[in-house]
Amino acid sequence: MTERERRLVVVSNRLPFVLSPGPDGGLVSRPGSGGLVTALLPVLRDRGGVWVGWPGITDHTEAVDAALASATGKAGYHLAPVALTAEDQAGFYHGFSNEVLWPLFHDLQSLCNFDPVYWRSYCEVNHKYAQVILSETYKDDFVWVHDYQLLLLAAELRRAGVTSPLAFFLHIPFPPLDIYLKLPWRFTLLRALLEYDLIGFQTLRDQRNFMHCVRTLIDDVSISHRSSQIHMPDGRQVRVGSFPIGIDAAAFQRQARSPAVIAAADTLRAELPNRELILGVDRLDYTKGIPLRLEAFRVALRQFPDLQERVTLIQVVVPSRDDIPQYRDLKLRIEQLVGEINGEFTRPGGWVPIHYVYRALDRLDLVAYYRAAHIALVTPLKDGMNLVAKEFCACSVDSDGVLILSEFAGAAAQLQHGALLVNPYDLEGTAEAIHRACAMPAAERRRRMQLLRRAVNRQSVFRWVNGFLEAAIASDLDAFPLPDDYLPSAEAEHAYWDTELA
Numbered sequence: 001m002t003e004r005e006r007r008l009v010v011v012s013n014r015l016p017f018v019l020s021p022g023p024d025g026g027l028v029s030r031p032g033s034g035g036l037v038t039a040l041l042p043v044l045r046d047r048g049g050v051w052v053g054w055p056g057i058t059d060h061t062e063a064v065d066a067a068l069a070s071a072t073g074k075a076g077y078h079l080a081p082v083a084l085t086a087e088d089q090a091g092f093y094h095g096f097s098n099e100v101l102w103p104l105f106h107d108l109q110s111l112c113n114f115d116p117v118y119w120r121s122y123c124e125v126n127h128k129y130a131q132v133i134l135s136e137t138y139k140d141d142f143v144w145v146h147d148y149q150l151l152l153l154a155a156e157l158r159r160a161g162v163t164s165p166l167a168f169f170l171h172i173p174f175p176p177l178d179i180y181l182k183l184p185w186r187f188t189l190l191r192a193l194l195e196y197d198l199i200g201f202q203t204l205r206d207q208r209n210f211m212h213c214v215r216t217l218i219d220d221v222s223i224s225h226r227s228s229q230i231h232m233p234d235g236r237q238v239r240v241g242s243f244p245i246g247i248d249a250a251a252f253q254r255q256a257r258s259p260a261v262i263a264a265a266d267t268l269r270a271e272l273p274n275r276e277l278i279l280g281v282d283r284l285d286y287t288k289g290i291p292l293r294l295e296a297f298r299v300a301l302r303q304f305p306d307l308q309e310r311v312t313l314i315q316v317v318v319p320s321r322d323d324i325p326q327y328r329d330l331k332l333r334i335e336q337l338v339g340e341i342n343g344e345f346t347r348p349g350g351w352v353p354i355h356y357v358y359r360a361l362d363r364l365d366l367v368a369y370y371r372a373a374h375i376a377l378v379t380p381l382k383d384g385m386n387l388v389a390k391e392f393c394a395c396s397v398d399s400d401g402v403l404i405l406s407e408f409a410g411a412a413a414q415l416q417h418g419a420l421l422v423n424p425y426d427l428e429g430t431a432e433a434i435h436r437a438c439a440m441p442a443a444e445r446r447r448r449m450q451l452l453r454r455a456v457n458r459q460s461v462f463r464w465v466n467g468f469l470e471a472a473i474a475s476d477l478d479a480f481p482l483p484d485d486y487l488p489s490a491e492a493e494h495a496y497w498d499t500e501l502a
């Protein structure tokens with residue numbers, strides 16, 4: 001059997017279908033949204049295989065199995081649910097994944113709750129995923145595991161005797177050594193990761209951080225010159241690479257050009273006439289930098305009074321994880337800032353500087369916001385990639401949008417040539433970027449957005465899947481071209497403020 005003929009086994013925290021109560025008391029399924037599902041389901045259909053994950057319901061009944069079986073029908077692959085209890089969800093998902101790994105890997109170690117009970121639950125649940133994989137897979141299957149909830153899975157599978165290739169992709173950043181060292185289970189976790197054969201990161205930044213941790217903490221390995229190959233003492237080789245994830249840009253573009261979106265975007269612009277519409281769209285999450293963004297917007301309105309009555313910031317926040325105290329506090333902080341800023345600047349003529357939307361949008365409304373906006377303000381404190389930045393560019397079909405992007409988003413590496421990059425902690429720098437974006441001549445907007453759109457189109461999610469699967473069968477990743485890299489430099493900062501694009 002050639003590598004390309006191996007069945008594909010995708011493993012992620014959640015299955016790619018959402019179950020909800022149906023009319024006859026049973027459950028109905030619909031495909032989840034998001035690029036990963038769009039990109040991977042066709043590959044699964046083509047190669048055959050299985051997707052392993054939690055179905056989103058803690059009461060595991062026959063109705064769950066029936067709904068999952070009917071979701072895929074005769075598509076050539078099937079869904080294998082991992083049954084998790086409410087207690088598992090509390091310790092493994094809300095606990096270790098979201099109160100330890102999520103903040104730590106986003107450099108926010110002071111927000112971590114290193115509760116040992118969480119760690120035990122994380123180990124147990126990774127074991128449960130391994131059990132399902134063992135019962136669902138054949139010897140020659142190619143197993144591709146996704147994200148920070150399943151860092152221990154390869155170690156669990158090896159312990160059970162699995163020798164076939166295991167690959168892993170981390171969707172969030174990997175932290176620098178000094179921060180990683182705070183983790184009480186740092187050696188176990190790093191050793192467990194080295195049981196994978198291929199480890200993929202979003203950016204070279206993350207890859208470098210990981211290799212620095214391996215080089216410093218694991219003394220019985222050697223590393224190839226370009227940091228893409230780790231030689232293990234048992235003769236095994238672990239390959240490490242950067243694979244920046246993309247979006248289905250053509251689909252976003254098509255939808256942005258649809259009559260329904262054009263009508264919705266026209267309505268949005270007509271309701272706020274003669275305004276520069278600035279858009280922020282984020283899940284409720286402290287990594288997305290929403291409070292600092294609002295503060296930077298306040299600085300912009302104070303320092304550049306010409307912006308008053310000329311700009312409106314539409315901040316969309318999608319509810320998320322609001323059972324965790326830090327997320328509830330974040331929501332209150334955002335509401336307080338929106339209230340303060342609107343209280344300070346709202347004018348009798350009807351101008352309200354911030355429109356705040358707190359709910360999930362359906363895809364049509366989201367694309368209409370992207371299309372209607374003149375400026376996107378995407379300023380995470382740290383982000384694996386950030387797909388909102390790419391989606392905005394794909395939907396800016398008239399090439400008249402400006403992207404202001406945090407240099408700490410993984411997307412900065414590919415979008416650095418067209419975006420205005422900002423340090424989200426620098427309130428005045430971000431305020432100046434807002435002012436600059438509002439005053440930017442149409443020709444410069446077009447030039448920049450064309451560069452951005454080209455980058456987003458070129459690096460689609462389909463290319464990402466193919467690139468990763470190609471790397472899985474390549475013997476030497478050092479022969480692969482490196483993706484774009486971004487590091488702030490004094491020279492770039494100078495260019496940022498003082499020069500026009502060629």
Ligand code: ADQ
Pocket residue numbers: 034035171172245281282283316317318359360361362363366383384385386387388391
């Ligand atoms: P996320 O942290 O979820 O993903 P992001 O990359 O920004 O972050 O993706 C968010 C997704 O949610 C986008 O596809 C967007 O369309 C959707 N969305 C945002 N606002 C919405 C709204 N109001 N209504 C409906 N949908 C909305 C993790 C990592 C990222 C990495 C991705 C993919 O944290 O860094 O880019 O995985 O690898």
